[in-house]
Amino acid sequence: MNRNKSAELFEKAKTYFPGGVNSPVRAFKSVGGTPLFIKKGDGSHIWDEDGNEFIDFCYSWGPLILGHNNTKIREKVWEAMQDGTSFGAPTALENELAELILSNNRFIEKIRFVSSGTEAVMSAIRLARGFTGRDKILKFEGCYHGHVDSLLVKAGSGLITFGNSSSAGIPKGIVNDTIVVPLNRIDLVREAFETFKDQIAAIIIEPIPANNGLLGVTKEFLFCLSCMAKKNGALLIFDEVISGFRAGFEGAAGLYSIEPDIVTYGKIIGGGFPVGAYGASKEIMSRVSPDGDVYQAGTLSGNPVAMAAGIAALTECLKPGFYQQLAEKTKQFTDTIIQHSISKKYPFKIFVNQSIFWLAFTSQNEVNAAEEIDPKSMDKFKILHAFMLENGVYFGPSGYEVGFISAAHSEADLEKSAQVICDGLDLVFEQVLSPVAQ
Ligand SMILES: *Cc1c(COP(=O)(O)O)cnc(C)c1O
Numbered sequence: 280m281n282r283n284k285s286a287e288l289f290e291k292a293k294t295y296f297p298g299g300v301n302s303p304v305r306a307f308k309s310v311g312g313t314p315l316f317i318k319k320g321d322g323s324h325i326w327d328e329d330g331n332e333f334i335d336f337c338y339s340w341g342p343l344i345l346g347h348n349n350t351k352i353r354e355k356v357w358e359a360m361q362d363g364t365s366f367g368a369p370t371a372l373e374n375e376l377a378e379l380i381l382s383n384n385r386f387i388e389k390i391r392f393v394s395s396g397t398e399a400v401m402s403a404i405r406l407a408r409g410f411t412g413r414d415k416i417l418k419f420e421g422c423y424h425g426h427v428d429s430l431l432v433k434a435g436s437g438l439i440t441f442g443n444s445s446s447a448g449i450p451k452g453i454v455n456d457t458i459v460v461p462l463n464r465i466d467l468v469r470e471a472f473e474t475f476k477d478q479i480a481a482i483i484i485e486p487i488p489a490n491n492g493l494l495g496v497t498k499e500f501l502f503c504l505s506c507m508a509k510k511n512g513a514l515l516i517f518d519e520v521i522s523g524f525r526a527g528f529e530g531a532a533g534l535y536s537i538e539p540d541i542v543t544y545g546k547i548i549g550g551g552f553p554v555g556a557y558g559a560s561k562e563i564m565s566r567v568s569p570d571g572d573v574y575q576a577g578t579l580s581g582n583p584v585a586m587a588a589g590i591a592a593l594t595e596c597l598k599p600g601f602y603q604q605l606a607e608k609t610k611q612f613t614d615t616i617i618q619h620s621i622s623k624k625y626p627f628k629i630f631v632n633q634s635i636f637w638l639a640f641t642s643q644n645e646v647n648a649a650e651e652i653d654p655k656s657m658d659k660f661k662i663l664h665a666f667m668l669e670n671g672v673y674f675g676p677s678g679y680e681v682g683f684i685s686a687a688h689s690e691a692d693l694e695k696s697a698q699v700i701c702d703g704l705d706l707v708f709e710q711v712l713s714p715v716a717q
Contacts, residue, residue: 280669284328285316309657309677310664320347322687325673333673334692336682340675341521342546344605344634345595346687352550352591359587365579372586379593380548380558386532387542387558391567392581396520396545397425399555400483402575403541404429406557407481407514409573410566415475417458417468417482417513421649423490424483424518425545432457438464439471462494463647465503472511481514481541482507486531487522489681493630493637495647498535505537514563520545520555524593525683526633527602534633547596550588553579601686605634608693609684612636615697616704625708634684638663638674638700640707652679659707666703672696 293299298306300314307314315327323346325335335347345352359372377390393399404416404427416429424430428449432442442459458475460467472479482504488494508515517539523530524547532539540563545555558564568574579585595601613629613636620627626642639646640656660678667674672695674682684693 280331281329282313282315282327282331286313288316288328289313304675304677304680307676309679310661312665314676315668315673322346322348323685323689323692331671333668333671334688334696335673336684336696337673337675337680338683338685339551340546340680341525341683342549342551344525344547344683344685345550345592346685349550349591349595349687351595352588355587355591356550356552356584359584362583364584365582367578370581370583370586372583372590373581376586376589376593379590379597380556383597384529384533384558386529386538388561389564390556390558391564391575392586393555393557393575393577394553394579394582394585395425395555396543397427397555398577399520399543399545399557400424400430400516400518401427403516403518403543403557404481404483405575406559406563406566406573407516407541409571410563411480411512411514413478413480413513414456415458415478415480416456417460417471417479419462419484419488420459421462421491421494422483422485422488422518424485425520429453429457430483432459434459434461439467439474461648461650462488462496463500465500465507468504468507472507472513477512479511479513481516483516483518485521486517486519486535486537486539487526487632487635489521489632489635489637491649491679492639492646492652493632493635493681494649495630495645498537501531501535501537505539508540514540516541516543518543521635524548524596525635528593528596547592548589549585550590550592552582552585552588554582554585554589595686602633605684605686608688609634609636612684612688612693612697615694616700619701620704623705623708625704627704635681636684637681638678640678662707662710663700663703666706667699670699670702672699 289299300306317325318328319326325333420434431446433445435442444454505515519530523544526534541559543557548554566573613631628639630637640659657678
């Protein structure tokens with residue numbers, strides 16, 4: 280496969296951007312090699328600058344649930360653009376997207392649009408603190424919430440810890456207001472509430488943790504969180520930036536019928552444009568400015584072009600059977616690969632939740648916590664990733680990332696991709712088991 284143009288562009292990009300990219304994982308650091316510069320996408324396929332074609336499972340990290348260059352989204356965006364691209368004043372399109380969401384969601388009564396998932400989470404945290412008058416936030420190891428200062432914190436050495444920041448530049452004072460607990464340990468959540476009585480403003484969780492592998496979280500655990508938050512006067516924030524409009528139109532909250540106090544959205548909500556949102560009950564949202572005293576604003580918030588894209592995307596998602604079909608396709612695709620893996624007795628699993636799946640080099644039947652992922656297993660992913668690329672199948676360049684099935688994947692796409700992955704697994708385990716390869 281010729282990658283000369285991508286390689287050239289990457290050399291140039293390294294002189295412009297740190298690491299040659301505008302978001303770190305794109306640099307291919309964890310799989311090695313040169314990132315592909317993508318020129319165009321259509322349906323389930325993307326093409327790089329050298330003209331190589333791939334079946335995509337990254338889909339811009341989740342937003343493109345309808346695939347690339349969707350006709351309905353493109354037409355709606357084009358129509359909106361004829362009238363200008365931004366006003367910094369209210370537009371009817373904001374009402375339209377809000378109406379579409381709120382009238383089909385049992386968990387939020389009011390919403391505020393922002394421009395990214397990170398911004399949504401950051402605002403939700405501020406709202407929770409403002410609403411409760413408390414400072415501390417409880418988060419879970421293995422959940423990602425964007426690059427929000429107070430959530431770039433990883434577990435320290437104890438079980439309930441203040442942790443360490445996972446980035447330089449985070450003030451100690453902020454780290455000290457974040458409590459980190461392992462997933463699925465309700466006993467430790469209870470202990471945290473006892474230790475920090477009346478200090479915890481919110482529990483924040485990815486109800487479907489899909490940014491560090493696809494970790495298993497039970498409905499019972501989520502339900503217990505909701506009870507425990509209520510009992511202790513804290514709020515439960517579901518960060519549904521990845522699971523919102525993906526696990527179902529109402530996200531994980533709807534899938535599991537659990538009511539969070541605040542929900543954050545991103546990714547799919549903007550139909551491929553930069554949109555995020557947070558929503559809650561009227562009572563909680565009444566605290567947001569200008570109604571209330573929690574300040575939050577945005578020059579491009581509710582941008583009409585982005586709203587148009589979101590309207591077109593979510594209208595498709597609302598069609599009967601949309602999510603069921605996606606889930607069925609995902610199951611069929613992953614089952615094919617798993618059957619092969621079982622027949623060869625490979626220590627390999629695919630964890631699936633609706634149309635999200637994770638290729639995991641493990642013999643465990645469940646992976647329910649971040650520390651259960653063996654970093655060494657990523658060596659195997661690296662071999663598989665290179666093989667998939669070579670054979671026209673594009674996954675995000677990290678074994679910690681999940682794959683997505685879109686409405687645009689055809690049966691033929693999935694059959695071909697499953698075959699490539701099965702062949703890739705054969706290669707991986709041949710190399711791993713053969714002394715020559717070592
Ligand atoms: C992607 C993601 C974010 C961050 O969203 P950005 O738009 O990248 O800022 C936050 N939380 C979750 C759960 C995500 O998947």
